Amino acid sequence: MVGGLRASDDGTEATLAGWVHRRRDLGGLLFLDLRDRSGLVQVSLGPEWTDEASMAHAQEIGHEDVILVEGVVALRPEGNRNADRATGDVEFRARTVRRLSKARTPEIPVYRAPEDELPAEELRLRHRALDLRRSELQRNLALRHRLVLEVRNYMDRHGFLEVETPILTKATPEGARDYLVPSRVHHGEFYALPQSPQLYKQILMVAGFDRYFQIARCFRDEDLRADRQPEFTQIDVEASFIDVEDILVWIQGLMASLADVAGIDAPLPFPRLTWAEAMERYGSDRPDLRFELELEDWTDATAGVDFGIIRSQVDAGGRVRGVRIPDGARLSRRQIESIEAVAKAAGAPGLLWAKRSEDGTSGPLGKFLEPTDADAMGLEVGDLALVAAGPDALTSPVLAAVRDEVAVVAELPRVREHAWLWVTDFPVYLEEDGELVASHHPFVMPHVDDLDLIETDPARVRGTAYDLVYNGTEFGSGSIRIHDPELQRRVLRVLGLTDTEIEEKFGFLLGALSAGAPPHGGIALGMDRIVQRFTGSQSLRDVIAFPKTTAARGLFEGAPTSVGAAELEALGLRLGPDVAGRGA
């Protein structure tokens, strides 16, 4: 491993192999930077220590060729050391050099000068073998390996058993679109790739594997984002005879040891907020607590303000909420408008604001405020208030987006660099466009005190679900599950499923629950996302060796492709007229 050579290795005979990262030909002397995944070392060739045939052969050696070098580690001459490089005190004096493999001129450079831009991502993905040679990606994948290893070690230490669950599974109504795989044996029938091993792991609990985990590949056929890939990896965990507290303690312990591997702070225990508190104080179920800025309820403080927008929203049952930015009056109109743009993108018709100065208050809302109103709102001279009025369902996401944007625009000081948080007690049901949907998934055990509300007031039923949040990103999500088949049926019925549909879709789960199911629960954590955040990568694509593009294509291998008529025939499939002419 060439990157580990140091002055203490002076005089060591060795044979090194790797790629030619860079070459500097001085005529009589030739320097090659030799690279492997451990780093770089300078190989020097000169007539006094390199044999004649190798000197001649070396003339043909170019960038990214694979070479084998035999020689000795030597201290560099005084004055020729390179302090910017780990191996800079030494060089490898080649006695012989042999090219093992010639590389065509690289389509994209592996070497980058300090100020060079990265090649376009399309090219990086198309020529992934070259791109993956870059030290950043090598480092990302190496950290990913160490994190996965630590997951397995930690879970093993805590008595968890890794069990593999099927990749060819049954289509589930879990929300996202399934990837379907046609059955050759049963024409007209399809497997689905798993969106998660949720049902299998619950069945493993019924089977008595009371502590399970899996590094599980999952699939969702939905449109992509920078932080969303069609196939992704979850740390899937489930345990029996436990309560919420057990899971939170295990998992925060896991995260602390993963963070330790990555050199990131994760002081235990992690702070907690209930979902209701998080929504009230931050407008979000995954607030970024690196900075301190909380939403305020100014409904009462503005009760006397004669401003149409506010009055009409409050009369309709809404509230007046917002954020107070101390010293925020220094923000320019342009900066405030950029925050308002974010608010609008989050669904707000507009954003009200008020600046307080020595002369009073100004701004679209400010001009309606009396000094007593500003006092009631807690506004001090120099403060800026950003305000939204309306129902919480509208203002919460708006103000959450405003809060994040303010942190950037107003350069709010970070009170910590690594903000861990548990959000607990998610509701079982959320109302969306007048319809009830499961807030996590329909297997979440309702809070014991709220069981009577399931049919009468479902939106108020608290669940035993929790999310793990890191710097405003959801790392994972879990709950205690329903282990009573009758309760499971009740919860599903409220979602609008008929008994027939329930049997059809969840029959095998309900059957298993009837076989003597232990109380159980668990969590699923997004492995890719954890690695992304721990490495500081902008995109999930930088922590996955062979990712898909936003159009769900693999550019390196060229997936997906059309298939021939014979393959379709064997599967009992025929293409529709609008696609039949394309491709093979």
Add this chain to the structure above:
RNA sequence: GGGGCUGUAGCUCAGUCGGUUAGAGUGCCGGUCUGUCACACCGGAGGUCGCGAGUUCGAGUCUCGUCAGCCCCGCCA
């Protein structure tokens, strides 16, 4: 499904108001050079301006369509 940005040499980019032969750096090829490390210096090759229509005397430049990549909304835990 919708919106936005980008596409010019192998790579990263510049290209004025629509005007003569489309440039730079780097890489590549050839040459000089015994301590370089973004080696230096000299010379050279390299272009379907993503693709297709249209406007125009004339299009890298303007218009429309289309393809690809990226970002966002919808969707998705």
